[in-house]
Amino acid sequence: MANVGKVSAKIVSAEQLSEGIYSMWIEHKEMAVQAKPGQFISVYCTDGAKLLPRPISICDIDKEQGRLRMVYRVAGAGTKEISQKQAGDSIEVMGPLGNGYDLSEVKQAVLIGGGIGIPPMLALAKALSCEKTIVLGYRDAKTFLLDEFEACGKVVISTDDGSLGTKGNALDAIRANGVTGDMIFSCGPTPMLKGVKAFATEQGIAAQLSLEERMACGIGACLACVCQSKEVDHHTHVHNKRVCKDGPVFWAEEIEL
Amino acid sequence: MNTKVSLAGIEFKNPVTTASGTFGSGMEYSDLVDLNRLGAVTTKGVANVPWPGNPTPRVAETYGGMLNAIGLQNPGIDVFLERDIPFLKQYDTKIIVNVCGKTTEDYLAVVERLSDAPVDLLEINISCPNVKEGGIAFGQNPKMVEEITKEIKKVAKQPVMMKLSPNVTDITQTAKAAEAGGADALSLINTLTGMKIDINRRKFLLANKTGGMSGPAIKPVALRMVYQTVNAVSIPVVGMGGIATAEDALEFLMAGATMVAIGTANFVNPRATLDVIEGIEDYMRRNQVEDIKELIGCVK
Numbered sequence: 001m002a003n004v005g006k007v008s009a010k011i012v013s014a015e016q017l018s019e020g021i022y023s024m025w026i027e028h029k030e031m032a033v034q035a036k037p038g039q040f041i042s043v044y045c046t047d048g049a050k051l052l053p054r055p056i057s058i059c060d061i062d063k064e065q066g067r068l069r070m071v072y073r074v075a076g077a078g079t080k081e082i083s084q085k086q087a088g089d090s091i092e093v094m095g096p097l098g099n100g101y102d103l104s105e106v107k108q109a110v111l112i113g114g115g116i117g118i119p120p121m122l123a124l125a126k127a128l129s130c131e132k133t134i135v136l137g138y139r140d141a142k143t144f145l146l147d148e149f150e151a152c153g154k155v156v157i158s159t160d161d162g163s164l165g166t167k168g169n170a171l172d173a174i175r176a177n178g179v180t181g182d183m184i185f186s187c188g189p190t191p192m193l194k195g196v197k198a199f200a201t202e203q204g205i206a207a208q209l210s211l212e213e214r215m216a217c218g219i220g221a222c223l224a225c226v227c228q229s230k231e232v233d234h235h236t237h238v239h240n241k242r243v244c245k246d247g248p249v250f251w252a253e254e255i256e257l
Numbered sequence: 258m259n260t261k262v263s264l265a266g267i268e269f270k271n272p273v274t275t276a277s278g279t280f281g282s283g284m285e286y287s288d289l290v291d292l293n294r295l296g297a298v299t300t301k302g303v304a305n306v307p308w309p310g311n312p313t314p315r316v317a318e319t320y321g322g323m324l325n326a327i328g329l330q331n332p333g334i335d336v337f338l339e340r341d342i343p344f345l346k347q348y349d350t351k352i353i354v355n356v357c358g359k360t361t362e363d364y365l366a367v368v369e370r371l372s373d374a375p376v377d378l379l380e381i382n383i384s385c386p387n388v389k390e391g392g393i394a395f396g397q398n399p400k401m402v403e404e405i406t407k408e409i410k411k412v413a414k415q416p417v418m419m420k421l422s423p424n425v426t427d428i429t430q431t432a433k434a435a436e437a438g439g440a441d442a443l444s445l446i447n448t449l450t451g452m453k454i455d456i457n458r459r460k461f462l463l464a465n466k467t468g469g470m471s472g473p474a475i476k477p478v479a480l481r482m483v484y485q486t487v488n489a490v491s492i493p494v495v496g497m498g499g500i501a502t503a504e505d506a507l508e509f510l511m512a513g514a515t516m517v518a519i520g521t522a523n524f525v526n527p528r529a530t531l532d533v534i535e536g537i538e539d540y541m542r543r544n545q546v547e548d549i550k551e552l553i554g555c556v557k
Contacts, residue, residue: 002288003288003289005288005289005527005528006289006526006527006528044525048321048473049320049321050318051318051321051322051323051472051473051521051524051525052316052318052323052524052525053524053525078318094527213313213314214313214314214315214316214317215316216316216323216325216524217279217285217523217524217527218524219285219286219289219527220281220285221279221280221281221284221285221286221301221523222278222279222281222316222325222327222524223301223310223315223327223330224313224314224315224316224325224327225313225315225316226310226313226315226330227313235332236307236308236309236310236330236331236332236336237307237332237333237336238307238308238309238310238330238332239309240309240310240330245285
């Protein structure tokens with residue numbers, strides 16, 4: 001589907017969910033109709049000194065009302081500015097961008113989100129009607145979106161400090177709880193994704209991993225956000241797939257982490 | 258109202274093109290920008306063989322600008338001729354191909370391969386390190402600039418535009434060297450070498466440590482260099498460096514640039530090229546400017 005371009009969207013709601021974690025619903029019919037779990041949105045700052053869009057994952061999709069939800073962590077001055085916006089304000093966005101998760105042929109899904117990789121798992125959990133286990137790796141007991149995940153299926157938790165669920169990362173929680181399935185969907189920090197890939201290989205389970213990388217254009221032109229791919233990529237014919245355009249979701253065996 | 262300009266014997270429907278590396282070969286932007294509207298598309302640098310580019314992170318934002326160290330990742334001339342040129346030929350716009358290389362031979366190989374291609378103008382990126390001369394960029398040494406321009410002119414079938422590096426003490430020296438070597442036009446500026454440190458991680462933001470700075474923050478420097486160059490040589494100049502709006506573009510035209518290129522602004526506003534074209538036309542209407550040539554170099 002054609003990219004709708006950079007547009008101004010109305011903010012329907014904006015709130016803080018947890019320490020440094022914010023939620024924002026925006027309204028744009030065309031974008032919501034196109035959106036798929038695993039895609040992201042380029043969000044632009046109002047301050048002209050902050051040039052580049054911030055890529056933020058789609059956390060929830062309401063096609064009926066034409067709304068998209070982003071849940072993000074304030075990581076710097078750009079996301080801080082975005083977090084100060086309020087319902088009724090408008091915000092410049094472009095998307096949905098990237099490929100999203102492949103939901104075909106899944107019978108028993110394992111969703112693994114770590115840190116700010118947790119939010120995109122919500123849209124995915126809602127879109128998957130099959131049996132599923134949702135594994136969430138938080139830093140500590142200051143969780144976010146937990147009630148909403150629990151309404152979607154079985155949830156297993158880990159925390160870095162052990163204050164809730166299994167101590168360690170999402171993968172430790174998987175092993176502690178004997179979680180299994182026939183398709184893994186994951187998003188989170190690279191060390192966690194490396195662990196997920198190793199686990200998937202060891203268990204013989206197919207896995208889709210969503211990557212994060214510093215971006216500029218967000219649409220595959222500037223070649224800033226590449227990852228190492230096993231096969232030669234179709235754009236440059238080297239071993240560099242574009243996270244923004246060819247991803248952000250890749251099959252585990254497709255990429256080198 | 259006339260917005261046509263001519264440069265190196267080629268007529269462009271308007272003076273606006275894209276800056277190399279910010280627009281791919283137009284494909285990724287073609288959903289968002291009607292390429293027929295552009296004076297020309299300037300493609301991302303192409304080498305004789307595929308280049309994988311640098312490790313990531315390759316970009317970092319700076320105040321009013323950004324740094325990039327993509328490392329000229331490109332598919333090489335074979336894929337480029339097979340895929341990118343036929344794609345661009347579907348549109349009614351001129352094609353400027355940016356050429357990069359690590360040695361003089363690399364550049365010549367690309368230029369020769371392009372000789373039969375329907376390309377209007379060659380832009381030579383001489384900010385690449387010359388591996389045979391200890392890695393100093395071709396564009397930082399006037400002697401090397403003159404030599405490589407001469408060599409390229411011997412084999413090129415299209416007019417040749419040398420893209421100058423701003424990382425020099427006096428840009429008029431390299432500009433004059435390119436002119437002496439037979440260049441048909443000049444484009445400037447390429448990015449300014451910069452750096453950024455993440456104080457929390459105590460590491461460089463870019464895997465490459467340094468990167469090329471671009472964006473609105475560098476515009477006054479670029480404008481000054483374009484003005485100096487226009488007054489130092491008699492060949493035409495394509496001005497670039499931080500141009501984001503029609504006002505920016507008009508400044509460069511008034512300083513003497515025959516054309517302008519939009520680069521980093523494409524990342525901020527994918528329609529930046531069109532907004533600049535429309536803004537220039539609007540300025541001409543409001544100020545009863547019949548021909549854009551009246552504006553070029555009008556500020557002395």
